[in-house]
Amino acid sequence: MTSEPTMHRLARRLRSHPTVRLGDDVEPGWRDALVSWARSHGLEITDRDATLAITTRPDQAPGSAWVHSPYAGIERLAPVLPGDTLLTRTTGTMPQRIAEYVLAWVLAERWQTARYLADSASGTWDPSDPPTPPDRHGAVVIGTGAMGRAIARALTGIGHRVTGLSRSGRPDDAFDAVLPLVPARDTPAPDTPALDGAHTDVVVLALPHTPQTDGLITPQLLRTFDGVHLVNIGRGSALRTDTLLNALDTGLVRHATLDVTEQEPLGPSSPLWRRADVTVTPHISGLTLPSDVVAALEEALEQIRAGVRPTSAAVRERGY
Template structure:
């Protein structure tokens, strides 16, 4: 598939001199299609409670809501996007859409206020694990006063976040408020101000090459890491990315997964817990959802399960995302929320 990550050319006046447009040909063509056929279809998978807000947004922007094929489809189901030149996912994940849509379809996604809520989730469970919240709740139900083994601040104020997009960056900033030094681990190692350092995954878990020696600021020692957060989308490259070999580099780390359950196999998690590489796993996502009642993850005191609630999308997030994307498209510019199809996010 062709890449969607190319930056738009500088904006120039349109031939009529009416307004400023960009010169990204694909986006300019999409803007023209929207003018000729200003229609939007809300997929059958879109929450019915969101229809009023999305319909009002469409009407206020001169778009007709239709139940048939339209220029814009708001959906996670590619079968609901037939003939659509633009598809907008009402959620952040696009794993069902990206591989199925033709290359010339512009695909955007919703992020909205989700990064902040996900960061709150991580903060909540990092503190709950540190302060033994589950233990004290259990003691309180039996009226038991037990001051033995009180909570202690971690000796290692080091955290690693795998995935340095909007979610990972928000998590890093929040963990920093607890005094953590946060290292981001990503495919490219591209620097980001939200992190104290960002390293490519291959470099973080292998020796630095002579051409790119690790500096003191970049140094990453998995064995000294207190919290490991997985903030990965689902792509072929991230499927099973967190391997047993990778987790063997850690020593009693608290793993929190808010990305996709496919990033780490259940058997890998169980083995890492049994060998002490993980002291606790907080899982908002798992390989198969909902998690079966027979799964051994339910019966472990060193595992906390939540039902994929850390990054719930609000209808206002979808409306805001569509509004920003439509404004960019009508100006001929590629929206910031556009998915790079070669990467899948």
């Protein structure tokens, strides 16, 4: 973890060598906003080694003391940057937009939106089998970071009792309860509370991509549930396609809404496209805006100059 003395050294370097490099991977439409931000703080744009590099690619940040990811993900940077390099990331308004996405699709599935759109298009008036409130009001959010907390609050707002699953099981005010997520290969401690899968109606995956989350959603974990609506807005690597298909075929999952998939873009031959019980969207739930990146940089720079570790600093060992 980057210490406060390191922040003071970084602040001095920013004063003596006030340079910023925009990586080749930075969205072209964002460059004007980032250049304007840099210049407003007396930072010179350079295509050589710079004190600050804004990029997701380690090769674009040689010798940089501070690297800022313009996205939330840091999986390409965290494993390879020198340990004394400050790594920050962008979260911004993403949690709120992701929460809106989850809420929209949970309600769309509950209210049979696809059915009524088809009826409307065909001129069919069919009031039979109308939507009814769910018998089960439990929701489980796997991943209790900024995204998971925003999702929990949104689901609470429509009447769900929300349980979070995290590595630590540490309580969080956004959730009614938080339990430790025990990988299938581990044995739970005797006093570990059990997850009430029988009363769960919605399961949301809000996991980052790390070695620990790769394939974390196992068949054993999914067997905890019965007929849930599963929504994945985290990373596709957490849930293997074959595992999901089996859960759908056996009724453990009644519908899957996937904004992320194991392979992206999802190929045209994937069986996920051809299932009525699967909805796929093209990784759009948490699009980063240029204003998000500028706001994250602004806050981090202010904190660095004050000699404190930025709140957006990544925890390398966790991968986020």
